[in-house]
Amino acid sequence: MSPRPGFDPASLISGLIVILFGGLLLLDQADVLELRFEYLLPAAFAAVGGILLACGLTGPPRGRS
């Protein structure tokens, strides 16, 4: 089964990761929770690593359908 043309899973995964990370930062800025380096550093590494992994595993985008 070939992936749908025009669909880029790397963008989807990266977007979800960015939304999660941005949501975490938003909660901190809204004083709902207090982020510290001990939590934020691994979260940032995981986010960037996840994005790189998603882009690396899915290959280049297939373009518009």
Added chain:
Amino acid sequence: MTDTQQTPPQPDEPPRRLTRSSTDSVIGGVAGGLGRHLNIDPLAIRITFVILSFAGGLGLIAYLLCLAFIPIDDPNAAPIRWGLARTAGVVLITIAALVVVLPHWFWGPAVPLLVVAGVVVYLLLRIVRDDGGTHLSHVAARIAIGIVLLALAVGGFAAAAAGAALGGGIVVAGLVIACGVGLVGGAFRGGARWLIAPALVLALPLGAVAATDLDLRGTWGDRTFHPVSVAELADGYEMGVGSMKLDLRDVDLPAGSTDLRVEMGMGEIQLLVPDDLCVTTDAEIGVGVVNTGGGDEGGVDVDVEDRQTVDSGVRHLHVIADVGVGAVQVGDRFFDWDGPRDWRGDRFDSLETGTSRAACTETA
């Protein structure tokens, strides 16, 4: 048998004379003439003149001297066009305005930045003017694009960090989420991976600001507070960036516990307390050092909680310090034994704790 063609002997070429160019001219043809004479791109010479103009007006003076002393290559051309006088006038007024309005920038270390900017502008203009087919243009294009992208990333990092630290963190976080939504939406339309870069450029500095709890709102600069009575003592002191020196030696606190909150976004707080006053300190620092008399404690996410036993009835000051990036120092005397008895201007006067710790266990 073929005839061999021999190159006829060339007559001695007269030495090239330095002249201003009448054909490659923006103002007076100085750069065009210099470029032709030195076999250098006139654009590079023009940019050099502009850069040197910001180094104390050197470029402008050099240009005017060249304009005055280098003849034009066309004897029939008008020596000076009205456009030259007009342009020179505008440039002179602009430089004069810069000197008056932004003297520190004008005479400061901006020249290296201008040189870099000049190189980038030259490379970009080179690309625009070139047909793009030469190896040099390809190299220039890559260097220019790399520098521009790097500058954009650095500028974006700085802007996001500054925006977050100045109270716009929620907006920056919203932009990050918007990038994420754009990525998800773009995934079904062929991909929108280019949004990853702005998302990270916004998110990473915001994360650093969030982790350090950096808040640059408030006063900037070096401030010394010296209340001389309890009435003058504020509930708290807050600054954005700089150095806060708080001298409480003349404040006669009443018996019992008094809380004092001191906050700094980025910088140092020095708190000088009376040596007969019991002082305890709780400090929270994102990145930096705290010293409340027990030596330096530094690093990331520094939390210092004072466990000093305080007898009831003693005069007790409880300091609650919050610093994003910087240092907190609490002491009852200056470190130098033979040093001054008061602050020395803008110098960092190291403090230490003598007897104020012992005052916590002496019943009043």
